[in-house]
Amino acid sequence: MNKKDIENCYERIRTRIQRTPLLHSDPLDSRLGKGHKIYLKCENFQITRSYKPRGALNALLKKPKVPVVTRSSGNFAQAVSWAGAQLDIPVTIVMPENVSSIKMEGTRKWGAEVVIAGTTYQEQYDKVDELLRQRGEGHSISAFNDLDVIEGQGTVALEVVEQMPAFRHFFAPVGGGGLMSGCATYLKETDPNYEVIGVEPEGAADFFQSRQQGKICRVENADTIADGLRSPSVGEINWPILNRYVDESMVVPDQAIIESMRYLFEEVGLVIEPSGATSLAALVAHPEWEPKGDMVFVLSGGNVDMKKFMVWMR
Amino acid sequence: MNKKDIENCYERIRTRIQRTPLLHSDPLDSRLGKGHKIYLKCENFQITRSYKPRGALNALLKKPKVPVVTRSSGNFAQAVSWAGAQLDIPVTIVMPENVSSIKMEGTRKWGAEVVIAGTTYQEQYDKVDELLRQRGEGHSISAFNDLDVIEGQGTVALEVVEQMPAFRHFFAPVGGGGLMSGCATYLKETDPNYEVIGVEPEGAADFFQSRQQGKICRVENADTIADGLRSPSVGEINWPILNRYVDESMVVPDQAIIESMRYLFEEVGLVIEPSGATSLAALVAHPEWEPKGDMVFVLSGGNVDMKKFMVWMR
Incomplete structure (x- = not known):
């Protein structure tokens, strides 16, 4: 699977999915940008309020x-x-x-x-x-360990590059790795200078461990509020792609995820689920990290229990 | 002032302002759409979280x-x-x-x-x-009673038509009438079949009264949570434009404004201030009103005291 496959996929699915906005917020820059700009790729405004329809539709069209x-x-x-x-x-x-x-x-x-x-x-x-x-008939489709799904999720990065090509760092959450393997492929085959950073909750940091050990590691019984990122490991199809194209892996505690949800809520006016706010939590949890240019964060979803949300935002 | 002036204004200001997204939400359609689609023009994502920079920048550039x-x-x-x-x-x-x-x-x-x-x-x-x-030097600029300001606010409608020309009804809030007189001019001079609807809170319904009486009416001591719409009357420059181009005037109680804020919060994931949710409140307050096609609602701003917001959303 390469950049061209993701472009072909986009032609296949573009009329049925939402082209989600890439938002910029001055207050967020002031809080977290360290002199660089923060752009938010709002997949919370995708159909069904997460990026997942891109890959699901592509898989159902191709299989x-x-x-x-x-x-x-x-x-x-x-x-x-x-x-x-x-x-x-x-x-x-x-x-x-x-x-x-x-x-x-x-x-x-x-x-x-x-x-x-x-x-x-x-x-x-x-x-x-x-x-x-x-x-006696039918098949199953993995949410991430599937090339058709990966192609679809990669269209998130394709849209970002169309919307605003001049950025340096690209942050996305890593669960099974479907979103990240598609996006990293698209970005690195477009321009190797894009720096691609995968972010995980502390309680489900299997990708971080996998990178350190050079092989797929598993975390059973993941413990994090980011329920979309609890898969025990990245997929076998995702692993070599992630290993090739992802520059850095960052880990964040749940508390930083809640704090980034709060920034998005109060400063931008967005309701984001914990998994969706995990990429931005990298800036909250790692104040020592220095950006070298403008940053894009994928807000991967907005499906959150409103009662829990209100408690977290108190 | 005509459509061409608004187009020229857009060329003047477009590189400095945000082109705000026009969002669609299936859950909102299900709740309020009556078989037609609801589109949200999200000026809450404009710089300073309201549409006002469009007109302010144009005025400062021209004067x-x-x-x-x-x-x-x-x-x-x-x-x-x-x-x-x-x-x-x-x-x-x-x-x-x-x-x-x-x-x-x-x-x-x-x-x-x-x-x-x-x-x-x-x-x-x-x-x-x-x-x-x-x-001994300087000048004052009205927030609405000024042709340069009106041109700028009209670029909201220009962007909507560029983003999705095929809609029937256009809803925006009416305070002093700056946003609405610019948008109504652009829309009606583009296609008279667009139906333009101005919405006000019950406690500041001076435009509704003005239309009934055929002259500018004033409401002193306006009483509504929609603090952006409390101006006592529409402007003298705005009135003839509104009178010519606005098809309908609708009035909503504060309770409907809160309910539309809640729909936007829970179903779409947006934090909208009361004035900004007033256009959508027309559908909440007037269930007897029947759309004849797809609808656009201007969400005019997102600057809300978060403590009050949390109380309203309880």
Whole structure:
């Protein structure tokens, strides 16, 4: 997969997705910019309020048109449900018992069937396999470990470069690595001078460990409020891409994530979910880090339980 | 002043202002759209978090380069202060005693001198005159009753038409009428089929009364949470323009404004001040009104005291 594949993908999906704004905020520069500008790529304004429909739609367009049965607890579930509705493909999502009601509603809204199965990733993957066997047709799609999904997520960076090519640092969160492997590919094959930085919560810092050890490491039972970044490890397809193209890996505590949510709320007027605010939290958690130019932060999603949000913002 | 003037104005100011996003939200459509789409023109993401810099910058560019002494309690103050800083023009703002600290800080931030004078519009206008006499140079600029300001505010509609020409209804708030007279001119001279609707809070419904009586009416001591819309009447320059081009005038109670703020907060993830949410409140307050096509709502600003905001959103 290369830059050209991401460009072709964009032609395939652009009329159905939102081109999200790249916002600039003076108050945020004053607080965190150290003399450089901060730009926010607002995927919270994407359809279903996260970047995930880009990859989900591309995957459903490119793969055989058979029913989809897949596992997700959150934003990918809503995205696949939406993409299935666009293309008339039946979708079943296996979700954990403790799924938030807002994410279940968001998934059902677009017509997907929701099946609840256990609390662990493994229980849900087993249920996906069971359903596929029972039904005798269909396939599962990984939220990140899939080249078609990665191409779609890479269109986030493509839009950023179209909107404002002259920046130096690009920050995005790393969970399974789908968003970051697509974006890093696009950026580095456009201009190797772009510096690409992946950010993770302390309680799910498997990518940081993987880079240190030079192989995929796992963090079971991730502990962080950033529920979109809890996957135990990056995908096998993502790892070599991330390893090749990501310049730096940064880790942030949950408290810095809450503080960056607060800056975005009070200074910019945005409601961002913890995973979505994790990239900006790098500046909060690492005041010693010195930017060498303007910075782009991917705000990856805005699906947050409003009761929790109000408590965090108190 | 006509459409061409607004186009020329846009060429003058476009490199210094933000081109704000026109957002679409499926959940908002489901709640309020009645089968049509709702688009949000997000002037809360403009510099200083309101549309006012467009007109302030245009006025300072076109008028003699002398110091500005003017009255404002809010968003125009911040906008003139910002525009003065851009063009190296000294700015003094006369503000009321009860001005919110957030708006005073926002004004001082860009370098303007702030002078506090009384609680009524008249006391502040008197202070402006006194300062101009004492200093022997400079002029005052109205926040709305000024053709250069109106041209600038009309660029909001110009951007909307560039971003998405195929809509039917255009909603914007009416205070002094600067935003609405610029936007209505641009829209009606582009296509008379655009339907232009001005929205006011019940406690400051001077434009509604003016239309009924066919002459400018005043509402002294306006009573509404929408502090940007409390001017006692529309301007003399604005009135004939509004009278010619605005199709309908709608009035909303403060409770509907709070409810539209809540929809924007919970369903879209936006922090909007009461004045800024007033246009959308028309749909909340008038469920009997039937759209004939897609709708655009100008979210005119996002400068809100966060403590009050949190109380309203409870």
